[in-house]
Amino acid sequence: xxxxxxxxxxxxxxxxxxxxxxxxxxxxxxxxxxxxxxxxxxxxxxxxxxxxxxxxxxxxxxxxxxxxxxxxxxxxxxxxxxxxxxxxxxxxxxxxxxxxxxxxxxxxxxxxxxxxxxxxxxxxxxxxxxxxxxxxxxxxxxxxxxxxxxxxxxxxxxxxxxxxxxxxxxxxxxxxxxxxxxxxxxxxxxxxxxxxxxxxxxxxxxxxxxxxxxxxxxxxxxxxxxxxxxxxxxxxxxxxxxxxxxxxxxxxxxxxxxxxxxxxxxxxxx
Amino acid sequence: xxxxxxxxxxxxxxxxxxxxxxxxxxxxxxxxxxxxxxxxxxxxxxxxxxxxxxxxxxxxxxxxxxxxxxxxxxxxxxxxxxxxxxxxxxxxxxxxxxxxxxxxxxxxxxxxxxxxxxxxxxxxxxxxxxxxxxxxxxxxxxxxxxxxxxxxxxxxxxxxxxxxxxxxxxxxxxxxxxxxxxxxxxxxxxxxxxxxxxxxxxxxxxxxxxxxxxxxxxxxxxxxxxxxxxxxxxxxxxxxxxxxxxxxxxxxxxxxxxxxxxxxxxxxxx
Numbered sequence: 001x002x003x004x005x006x007x008x009x010x011x012x013x014x015x016x017x018x019x020x021x022x023x024x025x026x027x028x029x030x031x032x033x034x035x036x037x038x039x040x041x042x043x044x045x046x047x048x049x050x051x052x053x054x055x056x057x058x059x060x061x062x063x064x065x066x067x068x069x070x071x072x073x074x075x076x077x078x079x080x081x082x083x084x085x086x087x088x089x090x091x092x093x094x095x096x097x098x099x100x101x102x103x104x105x106x107x108x109x110x111x112x113x114x115x116x117x118x119x120x121x122x123x124x125x126x127x128x129x130x131x132x133x134x135x136x137x138x139x140x141x142x143x144x145x146x147x148x149x150x151x152x153x154x155x156x157x158x159x160x161x162x163x164x165x166x167x168x169x170x171x172x173x174x175x176x177x178x179x180x181x182x183x184x185x186x187x188x189x190x191x192x193x194x195x196x197x198x199x200x201x202x203x204x205x206x207x208x209x210x211x212x213x214x215x216x217x218x219x220x221x222x223x224x225x226x227x228x229x230x231x232x233x234x235x236x237x238x239x240x241x242x243x244x245x246x247x248x249x250x251x252x253x254x255x256x257x258x259x260x261x262x263x264x265x266x267x268x269x270x
Numbered sequence: 271x272x273x274x275x276x277x278x279x280x281x282x283x284x285x286x287x288x289x290x291x292x293x294x295x296x297x298x299x300x301x302x303x304x305x306x307x308x309x310x311x312x313x314x315x316x317x318x319x320x321x322x323x324x325x326x327x328x329x330x331x332x333x334x335x336x337x338x339x340x341x342x343x344x345x346x347x348x349x350x351x352x353x354x355x356x357x358x359x360x361x362x363x364x365x366x367x368x369x370x371x372x373x374x375x376x377x378x379x380x381x382x383x384x385x386x387x388x389x390x391x392x393x394x395x396x397x398x399x400x401x402x403x404x405x406x407x408x409x410x411x412x413x414x415x416x417x418x419x420x421x422x423x424x425x426x427x428x429x430x431x432x433x434x435x436x437x438x439x440x441x442x443x444x445x446x447x448x449x450x451x452x453x454x455x456x457x458x459x460x461x462x463x464x465x466x467x468x469x470x471x472x473x474x475x476x477x478x479x480x481x482x483x484x485x486x487x488x489x490x491x492x493x494x495x496x497x498x499x500x501x502x503x504x505x506x507x508x509x510x511x512x513x514x515x516x517x518x519x520x521x522x523x524x525x526x527x528x529x530x531x532x533x534x535x536x537x538x539x540x
Contacts, residue, residue: 064487064515064536065487065488065536067337067339067380067488067490069337069356069364069380069382071356071357071364072357086339086341086375086378087341087342087375091538092487092538094339094341094378096378105356105357108356108364108366108380110337110339110378110380110488112339112487112488112536116513118513119513119514122512122513122514123481123511123512123539124511124512125446125479125508125510125511125512125516126509126510126511126512127445127446127508127509127510128509128510175397176395176397209395211393217334217335217362217382218335218337218380218382218490220337220488220490220534222515222517222534222536224510224512224513224515224517225512225513238395238397239396239397239398240395240396240397240398240494240529240532241393241394241395241396242392242393242394242395242396242494242495242528242529243386243388243389243392243494243495244389244392245334245492245494246395247492247494247532258512259510259512262510262517264490264492264534266334266335266382266492268361268362269393
């Protein structure tokens, strides 16, 4: 048993833990604590379990970019995680991981890891600004998120909105753009590893335009910095719906106003 | 010799052609006609050759999303393209492709294909608008692009700008945002396959802020519609530079004002 297999303080780490069963091959157990409005575990959460395997194979500490293809819905229960080291460099390393259930691929992801240790010499340029939200304490929790039954993710993750989202009341004429606060419910600090999952924890922006059934085809996330402690300010939006497809962008900014993750997915209306 | 091996009218098709040498495995010959300001063939072009192999393995006509990790610089000359069919569905199919030179991986890409045949029933929502450019005939060609020696891509692709880009004159205080027209020089119509390559044909937006050396780590492209004939209106921009990394977004809109491709890459300053 390696250090990785010891007990975890936080739910996200417990629920994405893997055990090595062969060189580069791991087992995981997906739980039912990360379900959104669908019947299956959230894709970002499943990707988190897959990356727990890849983390151990690559020497660099931080995922810089992850691209995941979602092939089939996951289900709570056992999974196998197979990793492959594609290229090891000095500054970055690239790997691939497949998470399978019942012998079928659920998610396949490529990832390049590097080191996001703060570098005071590095040039910083930001031409956008974080979501302008009231303090989390001034924001509201939609009642539906308070007593989650189906929506189990709302017991694992806390959300705070400036206004009640219109889609909760069946409004479909809104703008597919939402800003809100997010953090783990049990106080787990966000880090570069959890950000890869958290970019998929938003309610889809297209709910605001009446699209209630959408499945992710592919998700790419850039992790841009290590977040400071505290609530994360999130911005989720869609600009283009057409041909039965839409993109969804998600940005996560930390409490110090730094963009820490930037993600885009292609999703299919079903 | 299959139909695919017959001679091609256009340079892009000739230069990305592959020959099958085993089930799912192909050979390609990269040319020197797609070089930007670096010493090696453009990554989008190399990805195009890789996808020529994957095209033959998947039954759907259009790439919907492609994610490519660029592992090593390519060089003009022979390459091997290895494909894998990951999942075949009714509406989409997903595959993976690796392009190797000298036994080493140059690019590894995943792709989901589907069918972008126009569907008049499909909902269309667009919350952004195409680049506002003068007609291509009123735009200018930078002199550096007229007599390309190093910049061989400028003999394969035509560019038209409303203003002369500042970086050509060593200006480094600009905004990392550019809009311009683009098309193949030999009249090849753009299609969903060539768009996957063309999203990497822009001069990097960060040239305008004095960053002259940047390498792509990963590129994701969403192909959103089949383009109509004619010039393509392009928008390339970067919003965040930090930690030695930056993202670069590229949008391609067709002459009818439809967003046909949307891409983002993570690149490293070197």
